[in-house]
Amino acid sequence: MKKGIWLTAILIALAVLLSGCKENNSKETAGSNKSENKAPIVEAEKFVPTVYDSTITVNVEEKTLTGTLKVKSTNNTGKNQDKIYFHVYPNQFREGVDLIGGFWRKIIDENSVPGAMEMTEVQVNGNRGNFEIKETVLEIPLEKWKKGETIDLNFKFTMKVPKNNGRFAYDDNAIWLGNWIPIQAVYDEAGWVTDPYLSMGDPFYSQVGHYTVKVTVPGTYQITSTGKEGEAIKEQDGSKSYTTTIENVRDFAMVIMDQNYEKFSDQIGETTVNTWYLASDSQEAAKQNHEAGIKALSYFSEVYGRYPYPEYDIVWTGMFTAMEFPGLIYLPKNILESNETEIGSVVHETAHQWWYGMVGNNEVKEPWLDEALATYASTRFMLEEFPENGAAIFEMRKQMTEGTERDEKKGIFIGSPVDKFTSIGSYSQLVYQKGALMLENLEKEIGKEKMDQLLHTYFKEYQFDVATSSDFISVFTEELGPGAKEYFEAWLTGKEPEFRQ
Ligand SMILES: [Zn+2]
Numbered sequence: 001m002k003k004g005i006w007l008t009a010i011l012i013a014l015a016v017l018l019s020g021c022k023e024n025n026s027k028e029t030a031g032s033n034k035s036e037n038k039a040p041i042v043e044a045e046k047f048v049p050t051v052y053d054s055t056i057t058v059n060v061e062e063k064t065l066t067g068t069l070k071v072k073s074t075n076n077t078g079k080n081q082d083k084i085y086f087h088v089y090p091n092q093f094r095e096g097v098d099l100i101g102g103f104w105r106k107i108i109d110e111n112s113v114p115g116a117m118e119m120t121e122v123q124v125n126g127n128r129g130n131f132e133i134k135e136t137v138l139e140i141p142l143e144k145w146k147k148g149e150t151i152d153l154n155f156k157f158t159m160k161v162p163k164n165n166g167r168f169a170y171d172d173n174a175i176w177l178g179n180w181i182p183i184q185a186v187y188d189e190a191g192w193v194t195d196p197y198l199s200m201g202d203p204f205y206s207q208v209g210h211y212t213v214k215v216t217v218p219g220t221y222q223i224t225s226t227g228k229e230g231e232a233i234k235e236q237d238g239s240k241s242y243t244t245t246i247e248n249v250r251d252f253a254m255v256i257m258d259q260n261y262e263k264f265s266d267q268i269g270e271t272t273v274n275t276w277y278l279a280s281d282s283q284e285a286a287k288q289n290h291e292a293g294i295k296a297l298s299y300f301s302e303v304y305g306r307y308p309y310p311e312y313d314i315v316w317t318g319m320f321t322a323m324e325f326p327g328l329i330y331l332p333k334n335i336l337e338s339n340e341t342e343i344g345s346v347v348h349e350t351a352h353q354w355w356y357g358m359v360g361n362n363e364v365k366e367p368w369l370d371e372a373l374a375t376y377a378s379t380r381f382m383l384e385e386f387p388e389n390g391a392a393i394f395e396m397r398k399q400m401t402e403g404t405e406r407d408e409k410k411g412i413f414i415g416s417p418v419d420k421f422t423s424i425g426s427y428s429q430l431v432y433q434k435g436a437l438m439l440e441n442l443e444k445e446i447g448k449e450k451m452d453q454l455l456h457t458y459f460k461e462y463q464f465d466v467a468t469s470s471d472f473i474s475v476f477t478e479e480l481g482p483g484a485k486e487y488f489e490a491w492l493t494g495k496e497p498e499f500r501q
Contacts, residue, residue, distance in 0.1 A: 045148065047465075048074035049248065050184050050209040057216045057239075058256055063115070063161040063170050069182060071153040077187040081145040084153075085185035085192045086138040087206075090117040092197040093162035102199030103424055106320050107166035115162030115169075117182075123154035137194045138182060155182065165320040167330075173278060175256040176317040178325055179204070181213075183251060186362075186466070195364045200427055201371075201418035202323075204251070205362045208464045211252045214243040222261065224276055225254040226327040228311035246309065246327065248464045250360055253325035255315045264290040268298060271307055275314040281336035289314060289331060292343035296350040299381050303452050304354050305459040312353070314346060321345075324352035344378070351377040359459055360466040365417045367427075368492070369469060372414065372435025373455075379436060380448075397440070400433040408494035414438060415469065415492030438491040445499040446480065454479055 056067030075081055093099070094116035099108045122131040122140055131140045145151055159180065161170050167178030183206045186193045193205055215223055219238045223229060227244030234240050246252070257276060264275045264287060275290035277283070293314045301307045313328040316336060322345035323330040329349035335342045355377065356363070356370035363370060379397070383390050407413075407426045414435045421427040443451040458467070458475045469492065476484035480501060487499045 045076070045078065047076050047207075048150070049207065050074070052181065052183075052209055052252070053212045054181060055214045058175065058218075058221075060175065060218055060221060060256065060258075063163075063175060065157075065159040065161065065177075065180070067157065069155040069157070071155070071182075071184070072150060073153065073184060074150045075145050075147050078147060080147055081187075082142055083192070084140050084142060084145065084151075085194050086140075086182040087136055087179075087185060087194075087204075088117050088119070088133060088138045088182050089136050089179040089197055090115060090159050090162075090168055091133060091136045093164065093166075093168070099199075104199045107164050107199070109165065111163065112165075113163040115160040117157055117159045119155060119157050121154075121156040123152075125152050126154075129153075136197045137185070157182075165318060167319060167323055169318060171318040173258045173260050174317060176315070176319065176330065177254045177256070178319075178323060178330070179251065180254070181211075181252050183209070188362075188466075193362065193364075198364065198419060200421055200424065201363060201367050201431075202356075203364050203418060205364060205466075206250045206360070207466065208248045208250055208360070210245075210247045211249060212243070212245045213252060213254070214241055215254065215256075216241045217256055220259050221256055222259070223254060223256050224274060224313045224315060224328065226252045226325060228272065228309075249309070249326035250357065251326055253328045255313075255317060255328070255330075257315075266290070266294060268294055269301075270310060271297070272311045273297060273314070274311065277316045277336060281316065281333075285336045285342070286316070289335070289343060289346045293329075293346045293350055295385060296347045296378070296381055297353070299384070300351060300354055300377060303380075304377075304455055305358075305463065307353060308358075312350075322349050324349040324356060326353070326357045344382070347381050348374055348378040351375075351381070354459060358464060359462045361468065362466070364419065366415070366469050367418045368414050368431045368435045369467065369472060371431045372439060375432045375436035376439040379440070397433060397437055400429055401437050404430055404434055413492060413494045434491075438488070442476075442484075442487065442499050450479075 051072040053070040054067060056065045058065055073084065093114055095114040119131065119133060119138065122129045124140065124142060129140055131138060142151065161168065161175055163169055168180055169176060186205050186207055195203055195205065197203055211227065213225065216235065216239050217223060219240050223242050225244055226249055227246035229242045229244050232240040232242050260279050261276050262279050266273050273294050275286055275293060277286035297307055297312055309327050311327060315328060315330055316333060317330040318333060319330045321332050331345055335345065351374040352370060355373035361369040379393060382393060407430060412420050412426060412430065414430050454476055458472060461475065462471060473485050473488045483500045487497060490497045
């Protein structure tokens with residue numbers, strides 16, 4: 001149908017506006033330096049993922065989470081440290097924080113209610129420790145944390161979930177917990193990276209960790225999360241507990257739903273795909289998104305590399321937009337309410353399972369690395385699965401990438417960090433649309449097969465790790481020669497050359 005064509009194009013455009021991501025890093029490093037001839041002086045230090053073990057009880061009336069988090073962290077920084085940092089993103093929504101400017105108006109409205117995390121105790125190796133929370137960063141001084149040494153931390157906390165249209169909030173039927181669990185900050189060549197919770201983009205950066213979460217909810221509630229839930233265990237007081245364990249993920253998201261939520265569920269290879277929706281919403285729209293999610297997961301598994309986790313959850317929440325988390329994505333209510341076929345978002349967020357989820361990046365510093373790739377990948381999927389919409393999709397891309405000169409004259413480019421952008425319009429236009437165009441133009445020159453092969457190589461090399469722009473470019477340069485480096489560096493800084501081998 002004609003309408004479908006534009007709808008699809010608009011949807012992709014919308015999806016682009018909406019998505020976010022996070023990332024992480026845990027390269028198994030030196031091992032991938034194939035051509036290193038020198039004898040190793042010391043054995044390459046292996047990255048050891050942080051282990052998180054949390055037990056929480058949810059009070060669905062009060063919208064509070066009370067519990068503990070045990071963290072086992074190995075000093076991977078290559079030097080001795082006297083501090084460690086964690087992100088405590090729930091604190092962004094505490095009373096008195098000015099959430100008016102920037103993109104906050106999408107998240108905060110007149111019905112919003114603040115929330116926060118209260119850390120009541122921190123133990124370091126079994127002893128009560130000092131700590132300080134500044135904005136959304138928790139700093140814990142350590143007496144001595146030697147290179148390679150593992151420490152045990154123990155947190156006790158209470159969280160009040162805020163009411164708003166963001167990643168961590170609630171409505172009448174669900175509490176959706178994105179970025180709730182304290183995650184360790186990344187230490188990279190810039191030192192500890194403790195960026196604030198910016199309103200634009202998905203201002204996250206994390207390494208993969210191993211998570212075990214036990215959550216107790218009232219008997220009539222159900223949960224879904226980044227992990228795969230086992231059967232709930234009934235507690236004596238009528239509540240029930242779920243325990244889930246998942247390895248090699250950058251974050252752990254969770255949605256607590258009342259009995260009005262239903263799901264479609266299918267087994268795809270070793271992965272269960274669940275789509276959770278409210279029984280009062282459009283089943284048809286939920287089904288379409290469920291099927292598109294399955295198709296996209298299979299497609300990207302085939303082209304880029306296998307989706308390795310046991311479960312993938314697509315969940316309707318009250319967030320204003322679609323959002324990616326490892327193993328779980330949110331879809332916004334308006335897709336169901338509009339009763340339209342809208343699959344652009346589910347495809348885009350599914351692509352993020354590869355670009356952000358499995359291959360991480362610093363989403364503040366180099367947001368193009370996951371957003372341009374997710375946009376490019378979801379367009380490729382749409383073109384292959386719905387080829388009749390191809391012309392419309394490229395027409396949309398053309399229109400959306402016109403008029404970027406004004407930003408570029410100001411020094412804002414595809415490759416700019418998220419805090420350079422002053423409007424969601426130019427962020428979307430450059431990072432998502434023009435970023436995807438950069439990849440599509442290269443694909444036209446080198447062919448789909450080569451493009452897929454290179455992205456597969458990039459995925460293999462950086463899976464469960466963090467990549468930078470220069471890592472990405474190196475993969476292409478190694479195969480295509482120095483022309484690839486010139487090509488990407490020019491596009492990322494506002495020029496639009498053709499690719500020359
Ligand atoms: Zn995205």
